[in-house]
Structure formats: structure tokens, C-alpha cells
Amino acid sequence: MSTGRSAYGARPEFAIIGGGLVGWSIAYGLARLGRRVVVHDEGDLALRAARGNFGQVWVQDKGAGVPAYHRLTRESALQWDDLARGLREASGIDVGLRQPGGFSFCLDAAAFDARTRLMRRIQAEAGDHGFEFEMLERGSLERRLSGAPALGRKVVGASYTPYDGDVNPLRLLRALYESAIALGTTHRFGSPVEAIDPVVGGDGFEVRTAWGTAWTPQVVLAAGLGNRLLAPMVGVDCPVRPVRGQVLVTEKVRPLLPFPTADIRQTDEGGLLLGSSQEEAGFDDRVTIGNAGAIARRAVDTFPAIGGLRIVRSWAALRVMTPDGLPVYEASASCPGAWVVSCHSGVTLAAVHVHGVAAAISRGSLPSQYAHCSAARFAGPAQAAGAAASPATAGKEANVPQPA
Amino acid sequence: MFRSLRDDGAEAPRPEVTLAVDGEPCTVPSGATVAAALLQRGSIARLTARSGSARAPYCMMGICFDCLVEIDGVPNRQACMVVAEPGMDVRCQDGHRRVGLEPAR
């Protein structure tokens, strides 16, 4: 049994700090390449954005103003089929991937216009790469959604892109975990990492926890909000902050929505997920009725039939948000062998984390496609302006969640 | 199956209500819950969605959520938390709830 107290078995080549979607994606990716990996994880009640994920593989409104991020997201969505197949073979777990394209509903004319401008902008910025989207007015939307519940009166239309999909995020976490374990990854849980000390002379790192210190040649920081404190220990700035999101879960119903939408989707188990708020609430991850009410109202305005369904659970979780909303992929310049990975889209980007990012870390260098995610950007004036002019979220419709 | 404490008929009849369980009439004392009607008939409440196994009232105090039934067309109601009313239409549930596709309003 791996209780987390045992010493490392075979000496690991990589210690990954963080047992969430990002950490286990990189661990699984490295383990697939034959690398020996240990994952350091906290206890049961850590903040764990991975357990609060909405479960979308979501492309459509990502990366306005930063075409490289849009391309990265698209690439991950394209690779998701491979990822799901690999996980099924390695763990026997079907993560329930479907990618029929997704809708984002607009509840008034202004929202529809803003959405149209956003889609056009992303298309223009995509250039030769291309970006297909449709803006569906109410009539054509109703025809497209035949079979789904009737739309509410407020719905004026929706955007649709063919790239979007969803998975079961909890089964994804379990599948990544079991696949990595099956490939020999060690799991040490129960004690947060307190410090990472680069060994003098560039000879690896000492990872300190309450239970002792372990040496590792290379370290990957995937600690979510913990990266804010840990990354500077390896010479990288990672100014992430919590952004609370709440999700309501209804009782299970027969298949109702054969496609994901920006803020309502049906899990393969039958429950509807209604999401999700964006709240600046610090580290308070309690659920509040005020925000739940706003989520419920939007859901009922979209599909009135949802109003009669019972909420059986709700949760609030803290997104890991950078000032500009973009991920962080960084190889520490001052501490070679230390890597910092951070994002708020652990599901959508899981495929590139398992494939591209893990391969780059294994190889020892990040290719240029990740340049826009360098932590170096936080050193410049962009940091101060980040929140106001955040390119990744610019033009996003109010109330629409930052999809995972 | 549960039966009345006064099966010997010696007592005067008390106020009673008659409701329908899976289409069959069922009479219980006034103030009794829908779950009491299920237990009197020996009816199950639902078939589970995952394995299709039968469930019936277990705790009778709103804790276990195993006695979920459809009452007057509304599914997933806790039979043990609903007082039986005359003319109620109670039905066993099979798996997940269906959501009506009726147009809004």
C-alpha cells in the first residue's frame, strides 16, 4: 500500500508537486515515456480544483487576442480522442468523451452581438489556421436543437463551434491516476510540500514535507494555487489567484442534452451540471445561495424544463487563474530541471499535457509553441495591466463561465 | 407487508384516505405517508438506475432516499415524507427520471 510514508522505491527522475488533473496528466505522460515519476499530493481536503471541474473540452471562446493559445486549445481538443483511447487501454476506464460541438446561448440581443464579434475576432486572428463557427438565430437554433427541451423565451440565439465536447472529469482524474500508477508512478499523499530547495551546484532538488525530505533530479510544479508560493523557490514567478466557480448538480435524468453548452451540460451518468460562476472570493470555497440563484436563473431562462429538476448537490471550487488567464509552461532558467505548469483548463488541455508538455519536459526543452505561456511575461508591465486587459477573457460575455 | 394494527375489526373505523399505487386503490389511515401505503401493499418504490434492483422504504424518516416514487406525475419524491392524500396517483419508478419535452409555459 502506498500510504505516502514509504521511501521512494526506484529513484525517481521527476517529482511532480500536485495530484490534480495537471499533475496526474504530466505524470501519466512522463510514465508513458518510460520515466520514473513520484507524485506528491496533499491530503483529502486540499483545495483541489480538479474535483470541481465542469468537464468541458472547450474551444470556442478561448484565446481572443492570443491566437497561439487558441491554437493550443484546438490542438488539445483534436488530440483528445487519442488521450481517451490511451486511458481506456491503460486503466480500463472510459472517461465518456464526446465531441459533437458545443453551443453558447445568448439571452439578449446585446449578448448575441457581442458573441458574434468575439467569434469573428477569433476567426480573423486564426488566419490560415481557420476557425469555423455559426451564429444561430432563434429559429435556426430551435431546428438544430430538435429533441432537446424547449428553449426559454429569452434565448435569442447561440454560437456553435464544432470543436467542443465534454468528458466525465472525475473519471478522467481517476483514469489519469490509475494509468500513471499502472505504469509505475509512485503516489505520496497526505502532506503538503512545504519547500523545494535547489541543491547547490545544480544537482537536483530537495522536496520538503512534514514527513521529511526527498531528493529528486527534476521537479515539476503542478500545485495549482500552491504554485504561487512554490514557484519562486525555483526562480519562477507564478502569480496565480483563486477565482471561485460554483456548480449545481441536478438529479439524474434520461439523456436530454446530446451536446455540451457553455453553462449547462449533462454528464454520462445523467445529472445536469449547471455552471458556473466567476467570483473573486479569495480562498473561501463555500457555496452561496446568491450565486447559486444566478446560475439557476440562467439555466431556467435557457431551458425552462430544468426548473422542475431537483438539485441534489452543489459545489464551489477555486480556479487557478493567472492575471491574463493564460496557462504557465516554464522551464526555470535559474534552476535547470525545475518546471512550472499552471492552468485553469485542466480537462481541455489534458491532451497536450499528456502528450506535448510531458514530452517536452522529458526532452528537456519547451518548444516555441508554448512561448506565449512563459512565466517571463509576469516580470514585465503586462502583469500590472493583466487583469484589466486580459486577452484571454476579453470580450467574454458576462455570466458565461470560463470553461474548463 | 405491513397490516393495520386493528385487523380484527374490533375498532371503529378511523378517517381514511384512498389513493392509487401503480393503478391499484389502496386505503391507509389519514395522516399516514405514501410510504405506508407502499409497505401495506408490499410494493417497491423504484428500480435503481445502475443495476435495476428493487428498493422499498428503509428508514421512514427522510434520510435514505430509497423510497423515491412518482407522485401525481412528479418523479423522485420521498414517499416517507409525503402524507397520503385522497386520489393521489403513486407510481413505481424505473431508473432515471424523464424530463417532459413539453413547450415552455
Added chain:
Amino acid sequence: MTVERFDLAIVGAGPAGMAAALEARRNRLRTVVLDEQPTPGGQVWRNIESVTTRRPQDLFVFGSEYADGFSFAQRFRACGADFRPGARVWQVEVATPVAAQARDPDPPGAFVLPSGSALDTGPDDEAVHVERRRTGADRHLFYTDARGAHHVAARHVLVATGAYERPVPVPGWTLPGVLTCGAAQVMLKTAAMVPGSPVVLVGSGPLVLLLAVQLLRAGVKPAAVVGTVPSGNYLRAAARLWPALLAPGYLSKGLSLIGALRRSGVARFAAATELRIEGTARAEAVAFRSGGREHRIAAQTVLLHQGVVPNANLWQSLGLEHYWDAAQRCFRPAVDTWGNTTLAGVLVAGDSAGIGGAEAALFAGELSGLSIAWQQRRIDTAERDRRAWLARRALKAHWSVRPFLDRLYQPPSAMRVPADDDTIVCRCEEVTAGEVRQLALTGVPGPNQMKAFSRCGMGPCQGRMCGLTVTELIAATQHRTPSEVGCFRVRAPVLPVTVGEVADLERPSGS
């Protein structure tokens, strides 16, 4: 929407809630009492008004302790509290931000996590950590009744949600025809119905004896009463017998029930192990080992009982400090001797704070009512303490039997941690003990990751049926203590509420 405001909102109209309401009203606090049942009384006095007035001929079945509830319910009805029956509270919100609590200039004082019962601190100990506070109406309660969802605000909230029977995860416990002993009692009290024969009672605890005798009085002779108290429990309990003798009436009542059962000639078995309920479509028989032999008893109805545990979901959803009670095998909130919790303005009294029984709950509720009246400056310290003195003495006397009962009736581990991998642990999501054990072996750190990985505890009961089992299963598998393993993090809504009802609620003012 205007929000109704009260000085005190009490959740639960059982002994603790009613006693607190009486005390609060005596001190002129504007009080609302929300209870999910149609009438006051809680589970112990369930339907007491109707039984007393409309079928008094049945009172003898239940005994005098039940009958005593009527006058209490009458006093409660007349006390001037705003009693709202059929009200299911699904969320309590405390507006104080988490960060602000840490910086609170007027902190509630240092709470000591009690090692045993809250009474271990002793009645004379000045464990009154709660300062008089300028408590604004910033506790918000949301509930649903037949008319829809509602919102009330109160300066203090008292959680008095009582207890429910410990789930008994044994093979076959999900079959139709298997109920709890308490369920059969509810049927007697609310529907005047008795289980069809043959009926077998299985388990341990005062309620098994009481129900067996009540069924006999109602003319139903159980086919068997199968006891599950392991012989080792008697020795452990004997060491706590002396203080138990001081508790008013418990032991003599127990002995008289045992005597009545013995005289009835009902087949009795002791120290049963390897319990399973057999049947395909419904329960057909109970099989077990006792006295070195295998037994199989045909049964149409099987009534299980392994004691009661706090109905904790509501206080758990508030994130209160809590601890594992190793004797009672359950989590309890950290409370001072008045029921004040680690969250200012929120109190827990009665069995929902730890199993002390109905009579103890009456006095605990009274003490909470006194503390709230004092915190809201309706009485001074001298009056509070003068009034508290008798209640504390009575409470201590009632609690003195608990160490004995807790040890005597502590469920054997086989009744808490299923040995058989196929036994269902989570009734809602049909998760088996084997699956939980397997995940615990791979290193799942606790119940919440277990829930994420297995869906255990994600169904409509929200972990009420599997929570304690999951904690103890992980603890046993990983050789950790339940205290280290922890419990499910409970989130509002703790009871189902429709999307439409939540959509129609206004944002709470004041938050």
C-alpha cells in the same frame, strides 16, 4: 422579496428544539422553529398529538415516555414560537467571510476540542467561551415547504436535527422488506400499522428491545430477536457500570424490557455474527451464526438496528470544527457546554451534537436557549447561571449512563466495516465495499477523493447512508484512525431543492 427576521431560528422540533424554543420564548426572543414533519415531537415523539387525541387506545403500545411527549408538545404549541411544520431546511449561510472570521476582533474564544462528551468539561467549569456579541441578523436559512422555497434571517441558529439510525451495511440490506427498527416504530406511530409476520429483529441497542416489546403489545410476536452484541462488549461496559447506576431509570427500564421479552417466549439469539439477509426480489430469510451454529430464519420483514448517530449533514455543511467520538463511532461538532460551536451565532443541541438520548436533549436545548438569551442580552449572567444550574445537573445525570451504553451497544466492526466485498455501502450509487476497499488500497487519501473516484456518497442521500462506513472502511484498510481519515465535506443544499425554487430566491440581503 423582504426577508423575515428573527432573533432565533431553530431547526428541528424534537426534544432539544422544543426545549430551546420554550426557553427562548420565556425570554421574549422572536423565535421560528422549522421542522420537516407535519407536527412537533421529533422522531421520539413522532405524531404524539394525533395518537393522544385520536387513538388514545394505542398509547399503551408505546409506553409512558412516549405519552409524556404530549404535554411537552402542548407547551411548545402555546409558547409563542412561530412553528413551521413541513419545512425542510436545505441551506444555512453565515455571511461572515472566511478571512474575516480569522481576523474577528471579537473572537468567540478558544474552543477546546473535547476528548469525550461535551460534558467532560464539567458543569462548573467556566467553559463559557462566548462573549456577548453584537450579533446582527446575518445567519440565513433557506427551506422548502409545500408552497416553495423560503428565506429567513436570524441572529442565532440552533441546529437540533436529532439522530437517525446507523446504517447497517450487511449483505442483503437493500432488499425490499428490510427496514430499520425505527422505521417500524414510525409505522406504528403514524399509520397504526405493524409488520406482517414473520418478522425478525436484528441488532443491538435499547430500541431493539423497546420495539420488540411494543410489537408484542400490539399483538405481533416476532419470529426472533437476534442480538449482535459481541460478548467482549459486556466486559468493557461493566467497567462503566457504576456511573450508569446513577442515571435516572435507564437500567431499570432496560431490565424490565428484557424481562418482558423473556416472558413472551420470543426466540432470542445472542452475539450473532456473519449476518446476511437472503432473498431475490425481497427479503426471505435472515442467516447468521450464533452459539457456534448456523441459523436461518424465514422472515417477511427484517428490522435492523445498530444504534443511532447524529443527523449531522446540516452542521457539517457549515464547516464546523468536529471530532471523531471513538466510543459512539461518529463525528460530533466541537461545542461548549451551552452548545455554542466554532461558528459565532450557530449552536448545536441534542442528539445532533452527540447521542445523549431524548431526555438529555431536553436539557441541552434548554441550556442553548439560555445561552442565546444571554448573548442577546435578555438575561444577565447571574440569571443565566442560576437557571442553568438545575439543567446542567440533570444533563450530567442523563449523560452518566452513556459511557456504559456506548460500550455495551457499540456495533461490532463487521456491522460497520463490511467484510464481504459485494456488500453495498452506498445505496444511492450502488457502490460496494470491495470497490471502496480497492481504492483505499491504491492510496486514495480520504472520503472526498473516494467520492470523486467511486461516486460513493454522491447520490440524493448525500452520504447520510454511507459516510461513516466509508470513513471506517478507509481507516481499517489503511491502518489509520477515523479521525485522521476524516469525513465527507457536506455542501448545501443538504436536501433536494428544485432549480426553479433556487432561481426564484432573491439574493440574501445583508450578505
